[in-house]
Amino acid sequence: DVKVTQSSRYLVKRTGEKVFLECVQDMDHENMFWYRQDPGLGLRLIYFSYDVKMKEKGDIPEGYSVSREKKERFSLILESASTNQTSMYLCASNSGSYEQYFGPGTRLTVT
């Protein structure tokens, strides 16, 4: 079974803090993705990576950065958290043209 894990299910941070969200997959997938999900807006792609150290901006990259130093791990970084980054963050991975597998999500609250 493919497994995608995320470091936290719930996270509360203060405005201005640096926040790290970690995602690990165990199926040797080359592609990894970070989305945020907000009511009425669906899943919006923040960044994705198609190989180690390779990254591409998604539709809403502003305020975020990513790191992929190892194939199995893809990190999302909020350099200076703001209240409008309060959201559910979902990580996903896939291989080639196949379906994505999602992690359980991290619900981030920025106060």
Next chain:
Amino acid sequence: GQNIDQPTEMTATEGAIVQINCTYQTSGFNGLFWYQQHAGEAPTFLSYNVLDGLEEKGRFSSFLSRSKGYSYLLLKELQMKDSASYLCAVRVYSSASKIIFGSGTRLSIRP
């Protein structure tokens, strides 16, 4: 730009059939996915279409018309457990392959 449209909410009766439509306007189209997402959970894969036509998988079927930019998900013999959000997602290819989602259709099943 990329645009994916689907109805926000639908209601259907247990045992009946429901069709959820999805229209898309994207460049570099390279396949369409349907995912199911129960409240508070991660999306799970239902179906994938890359060629025109109908793909059937048990109670669920998915149809694609690339020339019309149109897909639908057909759910038969509805069960209460089918109450969930259904997400239409399109893979687009430019420099790399990314997957973008519609805002989802929340389906409620009544007895």
